[in-house]
Amino acid sequence: MMTCMEDLKDLLPVEAVRLDVRAADWREAIGAAGRLMVETGATTDEYTGEMVANVEENGPYIVIAPGVAFAHSRPSPAVLRTGMSWVRLAEPVEFGHESNDPVTLVVALAAQDSAAHTSAMASLARLLGDPATAAALAEAPTPKALHAVLAGERPEDGSEESGPTDAPEASTTPKASATPEPPTASAPRAASLHTILTVCGNGVGTSLFLKNTLEQVLDRWGWSGFVTVEATDTISAKGxxxxxxxxxxxxxxxxxxxxxxxxxxxxxxxxxxxxxxAVLRDTYDV
Incomplete structure (x- = not known):
């Protein structure tokens, strides 16, 4: 189905997956994801507070797609090793995002640097962008069954792991639309390689999601050799x-x-x- 899933599975152990968690608000939702990273040895408690502070400072930009929040902060001493957690909420909560609220899935990342987890982010972006895989993730009855989907398996039954799940009957994970046909206009000249920046608050999380999606479109257009994409943070982006x-x-x-x-x-x-x-077509007027 894709490459690099092994990296994602390693960064997100089954012990860091919780399904149908109840949270009163977005802070509790991030708190639940943060506790899992503490329990699995990726972070200290301080990092959870840093993830909350990131939203307080930069707004709900971490809600990267309808129903999906990607909680993270900058690399810090509170990060013991690069790791992730996955929290599917029993009831959706509002993060304050204009178009992607309410949130039913919180994926958290703790990164020791800005590069080690790049392939895992590419894998996750492709997983969430694929309608069939996103539905399988949303409907997985147990953490073990969900982990199997992350590993590229499609188990028909997750009953091998015991315990109540109270999983929703219908999927609330967004489904991505199909990409239109590539434009007929010629690509930019190779002699003047173009750069597009994807920007987020910290340069280690959501900007990598957007970078991967943009690169998929450029590949489809046949423009990958003419446009380079760089994920960065707000301060670096200005420069x-x-x-x-x-x-x-x-x-x-x-x-x-x-x-x-x-x-x-x-x-x-x-x-x-x-x-x-559509955004790329508007950028190049094609």
Whole structure:
């Protein structure tokens, strides 16, 4: 189905998966994801507070797709090793996002640096962007069954793991639309390699999701050799903006960036190749 799933499975052990967790609000939802990373030895308690502070400071940009939040913060001493957790909520909660609320899935990341988890983020972006896989993840009855989906398996029954699940009957995970056909316009000249920046608050999480989705569209267009994509944070993006054709980001981060002298394009669903395709067409007027 895809490459690099082994990396994702290693970073997200079955012990870091909880299904049908009850949370009163977004802080409790992030708290549940943070506790799992503490329990599995990836972080200290301080990192959970850092993830909450990230949303308080930068807004709900971590809600990367309808119903999906990607909780994270910058690498810090509170990160003991790179790791992830997965919390599916029993009832959706509001994060304050304009278009992607309410949230039913919180995936958390603790990264020791900005590069070690890149392949795992690419895998996760593709998993959540594939309708069949996203549905399998949303409907998995147990953590073990969900972990099997992450490993590329499609178990018909997760009953090998005992215990109540109270899983919802219908999937609330978003389904990505199909990508339109590539444009007929010629690609940019190779002699002037173009750069597009994908931007988030920290440069280690949501920007990697958007980078992967954009690269999928560029591959489909046959433009990968002409456009390079760089994931970065808001501070670095301001310094690099003059070298870029455009910056792609969330509405919240776009407000933080302000006028950087280059087009700043807002993407609502970071896993949707159809939406990113439309944004790219607008960028190049094709």
């Amino acid at each position: 690099k903006a003059s070298e870029a054709v455009a910056l792609l980001t969330s509405r919240e981060i776009a407000r933080t960036l302000g006028d950087v002298g280059r087009p700043v394009k807002v993407v609502q669903d970071f896993t949707s190749t159809a939406e990113v395709d």
